[in-house]
Amino acid sequence: MPLTYDSVSVGDMLPDLELPVVKRSALALYAKASGDHNPIHIDVEFARKAGMPDVIAHGMLLMAWIGRLLTGWAPQRDLREFGVRFTAITHVGERITCTGRVSEKEERDGERLVKVEVKTMNDAGEIKVVGDAWIAVP
Amino acid sequence: MVDRNFIGKVIPAHSANVEASRLRHFAQATGETRPEYIDDAAARAAGHHALPAPPTYALCLDLDLPDPFKWITDMGVDILQVLHGSERFRYFAPVYAGDRLTFSSRIADILQKKSSKKAFVVKETEVTNQHGVKVAELRATIVVREF
Numbered sequence: 001m002p003l004t005y006d007s008v009s010v011g012d013m014l015p016d017l018e019l020p021v022v023k024r025s026a027l028a029l030y031a032k033a034s035g036d037h038n039p040i041h042i043d044v045e046f047a048r049k050a051g052m053p054d055v056i057a058h059g060m061l062l063m064a065w066i067g068r069l070l071t072g073w074a075p076q077r078d079l080r081e082f083g084v085r086f087t088a089i090t091h092v093g094e095r096i097t098c099t100g101r102v103s104e105k106e107e108r109d110g111e112r113l114v115k116v117e118v119k120t121m122n123d124a125g126e127i128k129v130v131g132d133a134w135i136a137v138p
Numbered sequence: 139m140v141d142r143n144f145i146g147k148v149i150p151a152h153s154a155n156v157e158a159s160r161l162r163h164f165a166q167a168t169g170e171t172r173p174e175y176i177d178d179a180a181a182r183a184a185g186h187h188a189l190p191a192p193p194t195y196a197l198c199l200d201l202d203l204p205d206p207f208k209w210i211t212d213m214g215v216d217i218l219q220v221l222h223g224s225e226r227f228r229y230f231a232p233v234y235a236g237d238r239l240t241f242s243s244r245i246a247d248i249l250q251k252k253s254s255k256k257a258f259v260v261k262e263t264e265v266t267n268q269h270g271v272k273v274a275e276l277r278a279t280i281v282v283r284e285f
């Protein structure tokens with residue numbers, strides 16, 4: 001059933017998106033695909049110099065996963081705004097889940113919008129990324 | 139410490155092409171398997187005129203430069219010190235394979251918290267397509283750690 005403004009309620013949860021365990025090879029693949037070659041994501045020696053135990057995940061990889069969560073719920077063409085804060089570092093070996101919850105509904109400039117609060121966390125419940133998105137829902 | 143005199147600095151504009159092959163590669167790297175993000179015919183069947191660029195993809199093309207972190211090192215900051223603090227996109231028009239995007243950025247703010255060994259640099263970017271239509275605005279915060 002297509003999403004409609006009247007069928008969406010504050011408090012509705014989006015279907016969770018569970019991702020595979022973060023691996024170095026996946027970070028190398030994302031570096032190449034995204035053009036973000038910051039060595040902190042691919043070079044262990046550099047990561048240690050930067051004070052990390054190992055290479056760390058790209059924040060933008062997690063944001064891309066949240067993007068999948070959102071566009072799996074509503075068509076991408078209806079996405080108006082999408083922002084996140086990276087609150088904790090995601091390490092190799094962690095498994096991330098993305099969640100979303102409808103937190104507001106409002107009409108603005110003749111358009112019906114819903115706000116979705118998003119976050120990602122690891123299996124221990126540590127929050128890695130928090131953010132929100134505004135989506136037009138007819 | 140990051141010199142606050144860099145506030146307002148304009149970063150030279152640059153352009154990059156949205157290529158279907160790179161969109162497929164990005165889909166693979168982010169675990170995206172839905173046909174409309176991978177297959178031209180499926181994208182058209184879903185109402186797009188070509189493969190759509192996913193929501194965060196514009197930032198990737200903003201990195202499509204010989205030295206994408208030059209704007210950071212030009213402030214005297216070592217890449218070792220830098221973490222991504224936040225990112226926000228506002229969307230005005232869709233982006234498709236075949237588009238050519240132009241990125242115009244400036245350093246919007248630099249915040250140094252007293253007693254904190256961190257500075258926050260805010261970069262704002264306007265993205266326009268080959269028709270001169272603004273497709274997105276980006277606002278990034280990078281965290282600069284003092285060692």
